[in-house]
Amino acid sequence: MQNKITELFNIKYPIIQGGMVWCSGWELASAVSNAGGLGLIGSGSMHPETLKDHIQKTKKATDKPFGVNVPLLYSEIDSIMEIIMEEKVPIVFTSAGNPKTWTKTLQSKGIIVAHVISNTKFALRCEEAGVNAIVAEGFEAGGHNGREETTTMCLIPQIRAAISTPLIAAGGIGSGQAMAAAIALGADGVQIGSLFAASQESSCHDSFKQLITEAKEGDTKLSLKKLAPTRLLNNEFYQKVLHYEIQGASPEEFKELLGTGRAKKGMFEGDLEQGELEIGQVSALIDTIKPISEIINKLVDDFNKTISNLNSFQL
Amino acid sequence: MQNKITELFNIKYPIIQGGMVWCSGWELASAVSNAGGLGLIGSGSMHPETLKDHIQKTKKATDKPFGVNVPLLYSEIDSIMEIIMEEKVPIVFTSAGNPKTWTKTLQSKGIIVAHVISNTKFALRCEEAGVNAIVAEGFEAGGHNGREETTTMCLIPQIRAAISTPLIAAGGIGSGQAMAAAIALGADGVQIGSLFAASQESSCHDSFKQLITEAKEGDTKLSLKKLAPTRLLNNEFYQKVLHYEIQGASPEEFKELLGTGRAKKGMFEGDLEQGELEIGQVSALIDTIKPISEIINKLVDDFNKTISNLNSFQL
Numbered sequence: 213m214q215n216k217i218t219e220l221f222n223i224k225y226p227i228i229q230g231g232m233v234w235c236s237g238w239e240l241a242s243a244v245s246n247a248g249g250l251g252l253i254g255s256g257s258m259h260p261e262t263l264k265d266h267i268q269k270t271k272k273a274t275d276k277p278f279g280v281n282v283p284l285l286y287s288e289i290d291s292i293m294e295i296i297m298e299e300k301v302p303i304v305f306t307s308a309g310n311p312k313t314w315t316k317t318l319q320s321k322g323i324i325v326a327h328v329i330s331n332t333k334f335a336l337r338c339e340e341a342g343v344n345a346i347v348a349e350g351f352e353a354g355g356h357n358g359r360e361e362t363t364t365m366c367l368i369p370q371i372r373a374a375i376s377t378p379l380i381a382a383g384g385i386g387s388g389q390a391m392a393a394a395i396a397l398g399a400d401g402v403q404i405g406s407l408f409a410a411s412q413e414s415s416c417h418d419s420f421k422q423l424i425t426e427a428k429e430g431d432t433k434l435s436l437k438k439l440a441p442t443r444l445l446n447n448e449f450y451q452k453v454l455h456y457e458i459q460g461a462s463p464e465e466f467k468e469l470l471g472t473g474r475a476k477k478g479m480f481e482g483d484l485e486q487g488e489l490e491i492g493q494v495s496a497l498i499d500t501i502k503p504i505s506e507i508i509n510k511l512v513d514d515f516n517k518t519i520s521n522l523n524s525f526q527l
Numbered sequence: 528m529q530n531k532i533t534e535l536f537n538i539k540y541p542i543i544q545g546g547m548v549w550c551s552g553w554e555l556a557s558a559v560s561n562a563g564g565l566g567l568i569g570s571g572s573m574h575p576e577t578l579k580d581h582i583q584k585t586k587k588a589t590d591k592p593f594g595v596n597v598p599l600l601y602s603e604i605d606s607i608m609e610i611i612m613e614e615k616v617p618i619v620f621t622s623a624g625n626p627k628t629w630t631k632t633l634q635s636k637g638i639i640v641a642h643v644i645s646n647t648k649f650a651l652r653c654e655e656a657g658v659n660a661i662v663a664e665g666f667e668a669g670g671h672n673g674r675e676e677t678t679t680m681c682l683i684p685q686i687r688a689a690i691s692t693p694l695i696a697a698g699g700i701g702s703g704q705a706m707a708a709a710i711a712l713g714a715d716g717v718q719i720g721s722l723f724a725a726s727q728e729s730s731c732h733d734s735f736k737q738l739i740t741e742a743k744e745g746d747t748k749l750s751l752k753k754l755a756p757t758r759l760l761n762n763e764f765y766q767k768v769l770h771y772e773i774q775g776a777s778p779e780e781f782k783e784l785l786g787t788g789r790a791k792k793g794m795f796e797g798d799l800e801q802g803e804l805e806i807g808q809v810s811a812l813i814d815t816i817k818p819i820s821e822i823i824n825k826l827v828d829d830f831n832k833t834i835s836n837l838n839s840f841q842l
Contacts (some may be wrong), residue, residue: 213839213840213841213842215840224842225842331744331745332744350678350680351666351678352677352678352680352681359745360744360745361745361748361749361808362667362745362808362811363665363666363667363678363679363680363698363699363808364678364680365665365667365679365680365698365699365700365705365708365809366667366699366744366808366809366811366812367744369702369704369705369812370811370812373812383678383680384680384681385680387684389711389712389713390680390684390711390712392708392711392837392840393680393707393708393709393711393712394708395837395840396704396705396707396708396711396833396834396837397704397708429646429647429675429677429681429682429685430646430674430675430676430677434676438773457775458753458775460772460773460774460775460776493676493677493678493681494681496677496681496685497681497684497685497688512842515840515842516841516842518711519711519837519838519840519841520841522707522710522711522834522837523834523838524528525528525530525707525710525834526528526831526834526835527528527540527827527830527831
């Protein structure tokens with residue numbers, strides 16, 4: 213099978229591994245690319261020199277295409293982009309910022325650019341900026357999220373109707389069934405985060421992976437809306453955030469509560485109570501930590517079975 | 528095509544029209560049933576005598592199966608149920624309460640019973656209660672909603688894994704594409720609200736219908752979480768609710784703000800600024816007011832096309 217996404221990125225399956233802070237280093241990215249998807253190094257939690265090291269290690273670990281995810285609001289953005297271009301990274305996914313700022317510069321170096329959005333307004337800006345693909349991320353996704361709270365089920369048809377650029381669905385996708393649902397809604401491919409965060413090759417702390425497999429429905433909530441809406445996993449820190457929200461705390465109070473380094477503390481160092489744990493709603497459906505090759509094989513098998521089964525539903 | 532849902536209700540298409548306050552009287556219910564779906568009279572906004580009248584009119588308007596939706600917390604519940612049994616209504620959808628309270632009584636009269644839930648805990652209670660079908664409603668749905676905020680994309684696979692009872696997906700479904708997505712996720716049929724609320728046969732005020740077609744993404748929000756989480760459409764009343772939420776108002780303050788009769792005022796009487804307007808996120812995708820027969824034909828056509836197109840995606 214070839215479609216817009218597999219052709220664009222020259223990959224076997226239209227499965228993108230979301231770039232995630234503290235989870236997606238070279239091991240995860242190269243494993244996903246080797247298994248036929250597109251692996252992304254998450255630069256959001258890396259200093260420039262660390263990113264350089266991860267890029268070089270990824271190149272050694274796979275001869276398949278891979279990419280780097282870059283949050284555009286990152287303070288060291290210039291150094292990050294310089295390294296990406298120097299190292300001739302073939303694909304860049306940008307997020308959290310204006311797609312016009314970097315798209316043309318990267319494309320002039322032969323880099324394929326995708327940008328992550330959560331509403332139609334930004335999808336249209338992406339098209340104006342000339343990005344090669346758009347990731348539309350629904351309310352159920354982990355980490356930072358849109359203010360409209362539009363779920364994947366409602367978001368994908370809206371974005372599909374508004375743009376003709378290749379479209380990747382994200383948020384709530386952790387199975388071949390959900391992949392088929394995303395394609396039915398109008399996406400050309402999927403971006404998967406949480407399921408890969410809990411994989412053997414993910415670089416987050418083992419105790420965080422374990423906690424993801426134990427998460428139940430209702431255990432994540434879109435929180436910190438007075439700062440930047442972020443989907444958090446229930447723990448002591450989250451309970452404090454919740455208490456502040458019920459009390460109507462001010463943005464300054466939230467900022468002080470959050471402090472700095474909480475995400476690293478939780479996801480990388482394994483402080484499950486005081487750390488900030490970012491994960492998607494679909495964590496409630498994840499119950500084992502598996503190697504990437506096994507995860508992707510199962511995604512593809514279940515996707516194909518789901519499509520076959522749908523045929524008997526013709527009305 | 529016959530499946531668990533079409534066989535259970537003896538209908539042509541696995542499409543249920545959600546019972547909605549102020550929208551779903553006899554005209555809407557009979558039109559949906561005549562078009563091959565299952566129409567439901569929404570008793571939540573009716574006094575017992577009004578419901579009786581709507582049941583009798585529905586019987587005259589269609590010889591197809593139809594049902595009544597009953598919120599179990601309704602103060603006049605005993606009279607409502609008595610009328611339903613007297614009138615030999617073939618199908619009842621219950622919601623907002625314990626499915627054990629009425630299921631067996633209704634079934635002993637030959638009535639088929641479905642119950643609406645938004646989490647696995649209540650889905651399991653439904654199975655224990657012996658309901659004939661379960662409606663699982665995601666975060667994007669209009670009106671009253673679950674506290675877990677689980678979206679349809681994440682909810683349906685969870686409920687599917689937990690139960691074997693026929694499963695109807697609700698929330699965010701307003702197109703044949705979304706219907707196919709819901710079936711891919713594991714549902715046997717769909718329940719559609721917002722799209723039918725904006726139909727010609729819906730009994731809500733014309734100006735409310737018009738507003739639904741004008742709604743854009745982000746225009747609905749799950750609100751009133753300190754009372755009962757309810758998805759509202761943006762207007763002056765909603766802005767007041769939002770202000771109270773930012774300030775951390777108490778449940779008592781919310782109750783006073785809400786007052787009584789606000790839903791009728793907004794949806795039935797057409798006071799678009801001071802009324803409580805309940806509608807789903809999918810309203811952003813609805814742009815015309817059409818007759819039910821046209822809506823259902825398009826749903827079925829798009830559903831079939833989507834399934835056919837998916838075949839070319841086999842990996």
